Amino acid sequence: MIDKNSPIPIYYQLEEKIKTQIDQGELQPGDMLPSEREYASQYAISRMTVRQAITKLVNDGYVYRKKGTGTFVSAKKIDQPLQGLTSFTEDMKARGMVATNRLIHFKVISPPLSVTKALNIDSSTPVYEIQRVRLADGLPMALETTYISKHLIPNITEKLLEQSLYDYVENSLGKEIGEGTQIIESSTVNQNEITHLNVKKGSPVLLIERHTYLKDGTPLELVKSSYRADRYRFMINMQR
């Protein structure tokens, strides 16, 4: 079950194995896992390696430890919120919908103050301003404006915008996306949103402002979105 000669790390093999057992119900919520020493002797590996696997499962909320007692499978949650930072395309896919775009404008601008602060650049740095209607299964879901420094990604084309930008940054440019900070507010639609989202005056929208950073802390993008409140809700999981 564990291949010591595989290039896949042992701790990762064990982690996936236990995760599968939980997903398939072999290990039920509340069940105690074999002890760390049992895993170690069963697979003839070190206990520290077992701990490395289990620590990741603890961090991901699959199991929890009780000092002096054992490690147990956590109870399943009703709704499984999205894990981690995702693009609109990835988010919709996770919800079982297909994401498409309608480009409203795509230009290079001299950034206003709010954008220079967010991207940590000065006002002489050219910035892409990309405004799109984001659709899910063909219906307008959000109006989104993205700001990215042209120096960071010199070759954005309209063609490129049809794919996932995160995918391009990570797999074609080889830059690693680290984290994102999101500010979530409630508001009612403005005239621009009424037009593009096809809703009535006074309708509520969820405003999400996202600041995305690369692993080294460089700001990647600033995204301001207005989501239709009747079609979208945001779900997150937080650890105490």
Next chain:
Amino acid sequence: MIDKNSPIPIYYQLEEKIKTQIDQGELQPGDMLPSEREYASQYAISRMTVRQAITKLVNDGYVYRKKGTGTFVSAKKIDQPLQGLTSFTEDMKARGMVATNRLIHFKVISPPLSVTKALNIDSSTPVYEIQRVRLADGLPMALETTYISKHLIPNITEKLLEQSLYDYVENSLGKEIGEGTQIIESSTVNQNEITHLNVKKGSPVLLIERHTYLKDGTPLELVKSSYRADRYRFMINMQR
């Protein structure tokens, strides 16, 4: 600097030490940390112990690792969002405000279906229903309704509600709070909210539904809140 005889774990001492150096600017964003082997020899501790400290800093976003190169201090974020699951009282304190309550009603009910599902109980289990206006610096911030199984916390009193419930659960009952799932939506106020939040008809509100769980996965509470959009915004940080 590192006290090996202290009951405080060595990895934690080192973690706090590095964190302090970052906070105080001794280690600037982009700076490379001493290598793991350097820390180990400097403090005469094992490299695995150093790794344990640094791994926590990586998970908390203070530093990042680059394979074959080194460990570096992450860039500072503009806004520092709230870390982890917090109560309203704790949340307001972090924002530099003082939280108070205005109790609207406090009763034991036979729970409706939505509550039984969230708390994983049946309809014969008595449940507290606590509705409060939450104030920050004396101004209405949110209208909040909390549902908790009476079996889980048998002795809730009006007096108790003036303190932090999380604090009571953790420190007086000795139950450990694990995580919470939050569903965030945008809406406009209903009549009840107009009255208690003192806002105009048509005003936007941020609806937050929180499901809180103990470490063993037992549902602790279901909280439905309506926050005044002009006074509250929600901020989170997500890892890729």
Next chain:
DNA sequence: GAGTGGTCTAGACCACCCC
């Protein structure tokens, strides 16, 4: 080639929990 983080070992002692 020298230095870095990534993985792994085979032990050890401790505090804690349950019987």
Next chain:
DNA sequence: GGGTGGTCTAGACCACTCC
């Protein structure tokens, strides 16, 4: 007292980066 997780050691080899 026996089992559990929590912490820690003193090494080891690997892949990777940079020069």
